[in-house]
Amino acid sequence: MGNRVLVVDDEKSIVKGIRFSLEQDDMHVDCAYDGEEAVKYAKTNTYDIILLDVMLPVFDGFDVLRQIREFSSVPVIMLTAKGDDMDKILGLEYGADDYVTKPFNILELKARIKAIIRRSSKNTHKNDDNVIIKGDMQIERESRRVIIDGKEINLTAKEFDVLELLVTNPNKVFSREKLLNIVWDYEYPGDVRTVDVHIRRLREKIEKNPSEPRYVHTKWGVGYYFKE
Numbered sequence: 001m002g003n004r005v006l007v008v009d010d011e012k013s014i015v016k017g018i019r020f021s022l023e024q025d026d027m028h029v030d031c032a033y034d035g036e037e038a039v040k041y042a043k044t045n046t047y048d049i050i051l052l053d054v055m056l057p058v059f060d061g062f063d064v065l066r067q068i069r070e071f072s073s074v075p076v077i078m079l080t081a082k083g084d085d086m087d088k089i090l091g092l093e094y095g096a097d098d099y100v101t102k103p104f105n106i107l108e109l110k111a112r113i114k115a116i117i118r119r120s121s122k123n124t125h126k127n128d129d130n131v132i133i134k135g136d137m138q139i140e141r142e143s144r145r146v147i148i149d150g151k152e153i154n155l156t157a158k159e160f161d162v163l164e165l166l167v168t169n170p171n172k173v174f175s176r177e178k179l180l181n182i183v184w185d186y187e188y189p190g191d192v193r194t195v196d197v198h199i200r201r202l203r204e205k206i207e208k209n210p211s212e213p214r215y216v217h218t219k220w221g222v223g224y225y226f227k228e
Contacts, residue, residue, distance in 0.1 A: 002026040008038040009053040035059025053079040069095040075116045075157040092197040097158040166226035175223040
């Protein structure tokens with residue numbers, strides 16, 4: 001079997017449809033129907049990606065995501081209600097990598113899943129510049145680890161992807177739209193707030209003073225860049 005996916009939703013008809021479609025692409029799919037079950041699956045198995053509904057019994061999707069982020073940086077796509085911007089923003093705040101609004105097109109969902117998995121797999125390949133050192137920051141690209149002042153920083157998959165792109169292109173300013181298209185690896189139909197949230201969360205983790213960043217800077221009206 002190919003990539004392993006955990007689908008979490010209390011609507012069994014939706015889970016059944018997603019599972020059937022993903023299995024057609026040789027993916028292995030586990031299914032959970034409440035938050036508690038989802039956390040147990042995530043703790044006892046290794047997944048390439050998790051699809052996580054917001055509205056769940058026992059623990060809601062945000063609580064599940066918060067618990068998962070305590071022990072894993074597995075990519076997570078949140079499934080949110082159509083037009084509920086607050087759910088999208090909260091999902092990103094808690095460490096989601098992406099979101100899809102219901103009702104969704106299964107082909108679009110599969111494209112997003114494959115794009116995120118493809119991006120993650122690219123970053124696990126060995127290369128001659130596996131370790132990048134910038135000041136007191138050390139980035140290990142193969143193992144996807146970030147260490148600052150000897151302390152490992154726990155980044156989500158997308159936070160690492162954004163940092164890696166900026167670090168490997170020092171002083172180059174990327175617009176928010178460009179970051180969406182490169183890091184999310186497809187013509188992203190969402191809005192640029194996704195990038196803003198990820199940048200802010202990244203700064204909170206890697207900067208001693210996020211309001212006066214040393215590494216990730218803003219070019220007002222243009223975008224973001226890593227200062228050499």
